[in-house]
Amino acid sequence: MYLQKCTISVLFIYNSEKVRGDKMKFVDNVPIYIQIMNYIKRKIITEELKRGNKLPSVRELAEAIKVNPNTVQRAYQELEREGVAYSQRGLGRYITEDEEKIKLLRSEMADEIIKTFIDGMCKLGYSSEEMFHILEKKLEKGCTDNGDNS
Amino acid sequence: METILKATNVTKEYSRHRGLNGLNIEIKKGRIVGLLGPNGSGKTTFIKIAAGILRYSSGEVLIDGKEPGKYTKSIVAYLPDTNFLYKWMKIKDAMKFYNDMFDDFDNEKCTHLLEFMNLDINDRVMSLSKGMLEKLNLSLTLSRKAKLYILDEPLGGVDPTAREKIINAIIDNFKEDSSMIITTHLVNDIERLFDDVMFISEGQIVLEGNAEELRISKGKSIDELYREVFQ
């Protein structure tokens, strides 16, 4: 349930990003540090933040998204703990150079989105075949059209 | 973590009612705390006590271990809800005043902040709009290197662009060894700044905790929680 909310929030942010550009939108009930982490992870996957890039300082990011610096700090620390980022004393925080790690991140996030999709569609009563069929149809249009449901 | 402010069982009696009724608050170093409550809940009363311009009837308030007085006034930077600058002042007079009266005032920082807020130091204080006045007052307050900042409704009556600047200035000013108490009822704009929140009603704390943890446990934003608590 909790992870579902995270993924929904990812979808939310993902959608909003497409519509609004680069503004980060927050969701109410998910811890902000997790939302920040997901935001950064997504940017890494889409290569807006390339591996080895320096992450903005805690203060810079805090000001950019109007969040308590302690919260940003916590997000960064968690990212470090997960191996997504690492810090160099005196120089700052950097995104991991590990390509495998990034690929893993991408597939983890994709898994989450797919899982949510399947769960949601199951609840609506769709069978596996129906789901497959719909996906096929929608995917004919490619990536760009499918985000305009909001 | 050290405590910068500790209020124990504080009451404030007025002739017809109690402003504060057994209030217990503890603020730790380096935390930004939101003190949330409707008008009349006691938040301004508590703020004024901490600033040293109001006495409490019973209980104890210790700031850095001392009762409110000359020492605490030198380490507490208070931003009142009203126009408090002397009416004859220009912005540069206000800066000089702060510089003279407070040892911890940083002139350079203030100049920098005023530029950021697009304020001209030769303007008269009386000629400023509400939003500009709020930005000025905040700049003066944040330019002090205080141990405890108390901001009473820093966003009240201010347009959204000014609000953004104010929030940015607050974040930029964040120091690990200073704490901040912010009172507001515009929770939505500012809730992501809070480390901890305290809900005050009828002179008592009715709910408090770490902002993130409250979001998780209650499953809603602080703004929604506020509406729920005070509906």
Next chain:
Amino acid sequence: MFKLIKYEIIGKYKSLLILSIITIILNLALLSRWNSWPHSVIIGLSVMISVVVAVVVFIWCIGIFSQDVYDDKGYLTFTIPQRGYSILGSKLIVSWIFTIITNIVSGIFLYGFISNTVDISKQLDIAGLRINVTTCIIIALWSIFAFAKGLLQIYFAITITRLAVFKKRLGKFIAFVAYIIELVILSVINWGLPKIFPQKCYIKMFVGVSGSISSNGVGKIDVITKGLPYNIAVSIVFPIILVITLFMATSYMIEKKIDL
């Protein structure tokens, strides 16, 4: 304290300047009538001007204190790390400065008008008297002291009312009542003290009494030869105690007891 004084002055110096200029202009107007109007009228008008100016300045002096106690101005004054006696002292000193300046401005004209009408030194020479310089100095110092006493009585009344009464408008009215009560109490004390402490001292106004003064009774010569009698308790000891007490009490109250 000096910083407080500096800012009080910066806040009011323009008004003071305007007031002084008005005084000068009015007196110059009188001067232009020197040869057309009777001198006594001119002196009388000049005195009136100086009285009005003195009243205005005195109201300002009360104002610089009551504004801090009643208006939003107090938020700034009472959140800076200053002691009560420092705040109070700065108000008193600034009041002195303003009063002395306006008195000098009015006084110069008044002295000019009077000395050109009546030659005072000549009259004194005729009587064979010289003004006692020490006495003049004592009088000058004493009037500074008395000014502080008068102002402190008002400040005290304002402060003590502010502690008791919360509403601002009502508070100002009650402060006035409190002041009257205070005056009554002090008058009673002043009346009662000589009964307990009848000792007197004499301030000599003049020196060098020659024998050509005629008298109608013993009293008058006594006044001139011996000096004006003052009851020590009432005129010296009590006022000093009063001023010290009022100052300390008011300082304590504004520092520790005030609720804004």
